[in-house]
Structure formats: structure tokens, C-alpha cells
Amino acid sequence: MSNKVFIVGVGMTKFEKPESKDWQYYDMAKEAGEKALADAGISYDLVEQAPVGYSFGASTQGQRAVYEIGLTGIPVYNVNNNCATGSTALMMARQFVEGGLNDCVLAIGFEKMTKGAMGGGTGEGGFATSPVGRHYGIMAKAYPFEMTPPTAQIFGNAAREHMDRYGTTEEQIALVAVKNHKHSVNNPYAQFQDEYSLADILAAREIHKPLTKLQCSPTSDGAAAAVVVSERFVIEHGLQDKAIEIVAQTMTTDTGEAFDGSVINVVGKPMSRAAAEKVFATSGLTIDDVDVIELHDCFSINEILTYEALGMAADGEGGKLIADGATTYGGKWVVNPSGGLISKGHPLGATGLAQAAEITWQLRGEADARQVAEAKVGLTHNIGLGGAAVVGLYRRGQF
Template sequence: MNKVYVVGVGMTKFEKPGGDRDYPAMAKEAGTKALEDAGVSYDKVREAYVGFCYGDSTSGQRAVYELGMTGIPVVNVNNNCSTASTALFLAARAVRGGLADCALALGFEKMKSGSLEAGHTDREQPLLRHIERLARLHEFQMPVAPWMFAAAGREHMARYGTTAEQFAKIGLKNHKHSVNNPYAQFQDEYTLDDILAAKPIVDPLTRLQCSPTSDGSAAAIVASESFVDKHGLAGQAVEIIGQSMVTDLENTFDGTAAGIVGLHMTKAAALEVYEQAGIGPEDIGVLELHDCFSVNELLTYEALGLCGPGEGGKLVDNGDTTYGGKWVVNPSGGLISKGHPLGATGLAQCAEMTWQVRGTADARQVPGVKVALSHNIGLGGAAVVTAYRGAAA
């Protein structure tokens, strides 16, 4: 199996929906930045995997054609909130399997304001089973997505004594981190009282603990070791040392809200990545994980093995997941503050982790990063976990 390296990344600023920029322009910006970062022209790309959730068929081709029309295979990817990391997963597999020596993963989204809505109402929704099972455990509420994660939060509170304040501290941390991220949709810092007093969404979540809908795009160029050597890219190449995608398991429906919102998928993917890379949580310096809601960040601490079951709140109180702690989690501001254009999020995580491993993350830089980890999850479902390390490490 070939080694796989990220050799170029790029993204747009994530913005509030409703702007004038259409998806081809956003994709062109992100893709061009990634190519320029890699120092290669588009004609070197042999395959492209393009992710989006809201768009017509072959929108991926329309987006990529902004970079060139070279006849290469272009695969459209739609995997809910894990769409962009799925595109990265597929591009990396093409390189790892020797099918391409250079591939593009590109993601974009042009969204509507407000809560997510179903695309079709004349057929069964992919999440119907998940929603029905959760409604047996917790009274149904709207909006659906925050209800699902809030239910898992209340479950954690009842089982382990986790507090609403601990969840709010995650929002506090991520908003504070975003102040130093020029790509973030929001760069405002708040007090803990601000977070707790913000508009209630579904108990215990307030608005400042929920990711907003966003417009944006992100991209990565992945390449083989021979390509890296041929083009002199070793100094900037970041190796993908482990990567796993896991879809729903039987224990998704184990009678817990945490299972329904993906805890077991994440845990299984993380264990596979740790085994592939020969690392453990203690080896990781920085993480970008899927904080669609503050509750999910805390659940993910436990699923990734940063702490034991029920100990996520303790990590928060100890300051273990910010600068000066054991790990820095979501230095970009995460989905909560950076924004969450579904088709771009996982590749924005890849960009941040690449910059962190290179040591080029400016004011967000975590000192001494050797290994970085990203986690991206979509309900219905798929969890993608990726570990990164510098080529020279």
C-alpha cells in the first residue's frame, strides 16, 4: 500500500448563508488555493472527489470545471455532515491503492439560513429509524438535530452528573479560539454567562453552543510518496498515517441517545486509526472534532479515548482541551464558531490539521505538534477519523 500525503490545502472564509457568491466561485477559490499551496497545476490531478449535500446532480463537475476540464473522473459525494471527510477518504484510498498519484478532494456548500430541512417529503427520510428510536427514549422536539444531541446531553447529565455549565464551557472555548481564525464565520469572544444566557434551543443547548449554517468551500491535494519526491514536496507534505470510516453498527440502537448520535461509530473508527498509525490519544497534540453541538464535543472526548466514560466534564473543568492543557481541541473555533457548511467541514478540518502539523497556523499554532487528529461525523450515518503526521517525522 502506498503512503498518502496531503501536499496542498485551501479554503474560503465561512460565511452566513444568503451572500452573492455561488458555489462555483467558492470552489474555485478553495481549489486554486490548494493547488497553489501544493505548487502543482490542475493537469497533475488524476481523480477528483467533490462533496456537497445541497445541490443538483453533477454539481461536483460544475465546481471542478472552474479549475480545468481535463477529462478526469469526477465523483460526486454526499454523506451528510461527514461529506467532505468522505471525499478525502476516497481521494486518499485512490492514492493508497495506486489508482492515482495525485487526487483532489473538494467540498462546498451553499445553504439556507435556519435549521436544516429535509430535501424531499414524498419518501422515507434516512434518519427516520434513528428519530423513531430516540423518540422512544426522549420526548420528540424541534428542531430535530439539536433535539437529538441535546437528548444525549441530558442522558450524560443524568448518568454521570455532567452539568449544563460544562457543556457551555465548550462553547466558550471554541468561540475564544475562533478569535484568531480569519476563516471563521464568527470571531467573537463571550463570557460563560453570555453562553448560558443565550437563546435556548433545546435544553441544555443554547444558541452559542450550536453550529450555524454556512456557505463555504475547502479542498486538499493528496499525493503518493513518489509524487512528493518527484515534485520536491517533502518539506510541506503531511502524511495521513491512519484513516477510517465507520457506518452505523448494531449497537447504534443500544437504547442510548449517545449511540443514536454516533458514539459507537466514532469509537470504532478511532480504534482502527490508532491501530493503523501505531499511536494512542497521548501521542496527539491537536484535534479538530465535530462539535456540531457542544454536547457532541464532550461525547467525542470519551469516544476518542481522551478520557474514560463519564469523564468528559472533568476534562473541560481542568482546561485539558485548550491551550496549556493536554490537547488543544478545535483551535479553528470548531463548527460552533467557524461555521458548518456541510460539504466543506471535513476538508476545513484537514486544512487546519495540515497547518498545525506544518507549524504555519499563525496565532492558532499549538506548540510542538507531531501528530494531529480530525473527526467528522454525519448521522444516518458515517464517522471519519484521520490521523496526520509530518513527512519528516
């Protein structure tokens, strides 16, 4: 039997505004985990290990969350990789199965956040002791530090650099938010399901020029989960119709290029490009083989940067790609049919697994009104400052 790895069950909660629902992190995790097991049609006692991702919380919250699903004594790993936490948990699950250690692993990600903009990961000591202090130091050398939310500021300054270098316009950047909000209308799991015009996006409250509120992902509560299994497990349990193969998956972290003075580079474009190149080389597929993409649009500019990192457009051409309609229904790719982080929401630990859930539904043909026609190959892209980029390629299982 091969060491191929498959997702056979996915589940997630609806993403909610923080403090809008009376639930605990373990309630979210229980809901998502049980949905994933039910989707696979298997019981929890078949699960051998569980990597559990979250960014805000105490040690062993992963155990507390998993205990709500079952008390079987399996190993539980607490995973924190900033905004790439969910995809890191999924990658650990895949490695356990691919390496032959396990036949069935449950990956879960959750987050219970607070209202308002996220900080810059400073802790009590400020940027000097923050794990992303070096990143913000690069930004501060290029653009004066302002009294705006730090994460919006660093991505907003990457947008300014892209505009100055390539002539990208505010309208092109805002079109990302127009598209993703429109996509979210058909996603019952999305935190927001409202459609906005380009004029609405541009007229919204400015967070850090050129980014307005409707171009920024919100803080969110929610959870997502995936059941990851071996080919042997798929066949023994008759799950061929459910199985989506993880064809290739890679994580990269920052190299020296991230600190060369470019704000575009410090927010993760080089590591996203490196991860994409590795998964395409490993799989033998290219970006032209991909039909549907869930990528990390934490801010609208990052979707444009990621187009270029994934090879969908040349450097500087990402704005033109969105303006030409190439990344929505009827275009070459459908990007963020879920609504993306901007509209679906961004509970950090859950985001990467929610992306995998959406791609699983799309490749099974189960995405209802947001279904991408004849989707055969999917891609996920999830990044975290500090940094980590995880890119995965998926297709229907072939048996």
C-alpha cells in the same frame, strides 16, 4: 516506493453566513481548489481524479464546480455522506493514491446553505421515509418529540441523557462553546470571531434544553480542498517541506449498538469510538501521542461525547475534562483551535476538508496566532447522522 499518502496543498474560503455573499457554489469550490493547488505549487493538469463533496444540490454539481478550475476531462465523483461528506471525499482521494491508482488527486467539498436551522433530513415524506428516521425513532422513544429543530433536539436529548446518567452539568457542556468561540478569534476563515463568557453562553436563546444558540453550529456557506499525492509525487516535485502524511484513516458506520435505545449511541458515539480504535491500531499511535485535534462539535455536547469516544476521557468524564482545561492551550491537547463547527461554521460538504486544512497548517507550523506549540501529530474526527464517522491521523512527512 511506498504507498504512503500525503497532503501537499490545502485551501479554503472564509465560511460565511448563508445569503450574506453573492457567490455560487462553483465560485467557492474554485477559490478553495485553486488555493490548494497554489499551496502545493502545482498545476491542475497534474490532477488525475477529483472526488467532490456536497450534501445539498443536484447530481453532477461536482463537475460544474471542478470545471471552473480546469477542463481536462478527469473523472469527478459526486460525494454525499451527510455531515461527514468532506472527510469522505478526502478518504476517497487517499484510497485512490494508497491503492496505486493515482499519484495526484484533488478532494473538494462545498456547501451553499439557507438561513435558519437545518431540518432532520426528512424530505417530503417526513421522518418515516427519511434516511435518519430510524435514528429519530430511537430518540422519540426516550424523549417526547418537541417542536424544536430536529438536529438540535436529538443532540440536546443526548446531552440530557449524559447529564442524567453521569451527572454532567449544563456549565460543563457550555464550556465547550466558551473554548471554541475563544479559539475562533484567531481564525480569519471563521464565520464568527467573537469571544463569549460562560454566562453569555448560558444566557443565549435556548434552542433545545440544555443547548443554547451559542452551543449550536450555524448553517454556513463555504468550501475547502486538499491535494492528495503519493510519496513518488512528493519526491519528484520536491514537496517534502509541504507534505503531511495521512498516517491512518478509517470510516465506520452504525452498528446495532446505535439502536439499543440510548440517544448518546444513536448520535454516533459508538461509530466514533470504533473509527478511533481502528486508526490507532493501524498506526501504532495512541491518543496520548496526539497534540492537536479538530473534531465534530456540531453541538457542544458532541465534543464531550467525542472526548470519550477517542479515549481522551472515560465514559462520563468528558465534562470534567473540559472543566479541567485539558483541551485548550496549555492543556494536554488543543481541540478545535480553528473554533470548530460551533464558531468556524459548518457548510456540510466542506467541514471535513476544512478540518484537514487546519491540521495541515498546524503540523507545518503555519497557523499563526492559533498555532499549537510543537504540534507533531494531529487528528480529525467528522461524523454524519445516518451514519458515518471518519477519523484520521496526520504527521509531518518523514523522507
